Amino acid sequence: MTALMIAVAAHADKKAFARLFLHYGPRVKTYLMRQGASESNVEELVQETFLVVWRKAAMFDGGKASAGTWIFTIARNLRIDALRKTRRPEFDPADPALVPEPEPAPDRVLEAGEAEVRVRAALAQLPHDQAIALRLAFLEDKSHSEIAAQLSLPLGTVKSRLRLAMQRVRAILEES
Amino acid sequence: MSIRFHPRNEILLAYATGTLEEAASVLIATHLALCPQCRTAVGCMEAVGGALLDALPAAALDDRNLTQMMTRLDEPASVPAPAKAADDLSSTRSPGTSAMLPQPLRGYVAGDNAAHLPWHRLMNLDYIDLKTRGRGRARLLRVSPGGTIPYHGHSGEEFVLVLAGGYSDGTGAYHRGDVASADPSLRHAPVAEPGEACICMTVNYGVLLPTRILAPLARLFRGRVH
Ligand SMILES: [Zn+2]
Numbered sequence: 001m002t003a004l005m006i007a008v009a010a011h012a013d014k015k016a017f018a019r020l021f022l023h024y025g026p027r028v029k030t031y032l033m034r035q036g037a038s039e040s041n042v043e044e045l046v047q048e049t050f051l052v053v054w055r056k057a058a059m060f061d062g063g064k065a066s067a068g069t070w071i072f073t074i075a076r077n078l079r080i081d082a083l084r085k086t087r088r089p090e091f092d093p094a095d096p097a098l099v100p101e102p103e104p105a106p107d108r109v110l111e112a113g114e115a116e117v118r119v120r121a122a123l124a125q126l127p128h129d130q131a132i133a134l135r136l137a138f139l140e141d142k143s144h145s146e147i148a149a150q151l152s153l154p155l156g157t158v159k160s161r162l163r164l165a166m167q168r169v170r171a172i173l174e175e176s
Numbered sequence: 177m178s179i180r181f182h183p184r185n186e187i188l189l190a191y192a193t194g195t196l197e198e199a200a201s202v203l204i205a206t207h208l209a210l211c212p213q214c215r216t217a218v219g220c221m222e223a224v225g226g227a228l229l230d231a232l233p234a235a236a237l238d239d240r241n242l243t244q245m246m247t248r249l250d251e252p253a254s255v256p257a258p259a260k261a262a263d264d265l266s267s268t269r270s271p272g273t274s275a276m277l278p279q280p281l282r283g284y285v286a287g288d289n290a291a292h293l294p295w296h297r298l299m300n301l302d303y304i305d306l307k308t309r310g311r312g313r314a315r316l317l318r319v320s321p322g323g324t325i326p327y328h329g330h331s332g333e334e335f336v337l338v339l340a341g342g343y344s345d346g347t348g349a350y351h352r353g354d355v356a357s358a359d360p361s362l363r364h365a366p367v368a369e370p371g372e373a374c375i376c377m378t379v380n381y382g383v384l385l386p387t388r389i390l391a392p393l394a395r396l397f398r399g400r401v402h
Contacts, residue, residue, distance in 0.1 A: 026235045120227050137189065
């Protein structure tokens with residue numbers, strides 16, 4: 001999928017775009033429905049998402065993110081605009097005030113494809129309760145206290161499950 | 177000077193999942209512009225979001241959608257008002273000088289140079305309210321070199337991002353890029369470092385509780401603005 005996104009970024013490849021849409025469109029629809037989009041306008045929102053995917057393709061960096069990650073961030077931002085009617089400000093990578101990354105050691109840089117495989121593996125290995133907390137946080141537009149209420153857990157427990165889950169994913173990403 | 181104080185992980189996570197309110201998001205995104213370490217952390221969280229999206233069950237999306245989608249690709253984009261372009265910045269200041277406000281904060285104030293913003297004066301500090309929607313109140317604060325904010329407590333959480341100069345309180349010494357998180361139990365009297373005015377972005381969820389005669393300052397933080 002990331003190779004398809006790279007083709008869209010590099011030469012506005014419409015065939016590659018169509019394949020991305022066929023794979024991710026239905027998943028973005030599920031995501032938006034869970035975030036509270038109504039049946040009547042969810043397909044419009046899916047198309048809006050992919051219009052941004054298409055128009056901002058030149059900014060896609062296959063060395064940094066997978067296609068799924070890129071599409072997730074676009075769908076997330078769009079639903080904040082459209083469903084929550086608020087904004088999610090972001091830093092500007094071209095800002096002269098931006099403090100750049102220190103040069104990474106070459107052997108520490110993962111190919112995006114490799115990173116994707118590792119994130120999936122990490123998620124698959126998570127204890128069930130941590131995986132549930134992550135899914136609620138990322139996919140259901142729930143604050144940490146709303147997750148705590150839904151699972152009938154103390155807020156601190158939810159926070160620590162999320163923290164442990166993220167630590168686990170990072171550890172696997174950073175293994176050499 | 178490298179950053180020593182970062183936002184808590186759960187705040188970065190709320191930013192990555194998209195549940196953090198606008199006020200705190202401005203502060204976090206501005207910290208990210210200054211902090212490669214937290215950019216990596218947020219990138220990793222977004223990768224989790226990507227993997228979870230990939231694993232979602234596919235909803236029914238009939239063929240009409242693909243046809244419509246492909247014809248829409250050639251629609252002219254409605255051009256959004258361009259964000260204040262990087263090259264609008266005055267060329268007299270080199271990148272990274274402490275007067276420079278990073279994006280997205282620059283977009284919330286009427287200019288890019290902190291020295292020339294429309295500051296309001298209150299006691300010994302200058303402030304500018306930032307317009308954000310939702311919970312939390314965002315402001316820029318400026319305290320003259322060596323100036324003190326009188327001893328106070330908070331009824332809710334507070335985040336402070338230092339943009340220029342520095343300050344200390346009982347919990348540490350903070351400089352450009354550092355984020356101090358104060359929970360309601362903290363009572364402090366921050367003191368700006370000498371030499372340069374201390375400019376911070378603050379986000380407050382509660383009101384400031386004066387411990388002595390601090391009524392005007394407390395008024396500034398009381399109630400809701402929007
Ligand atoms: Zn940081």
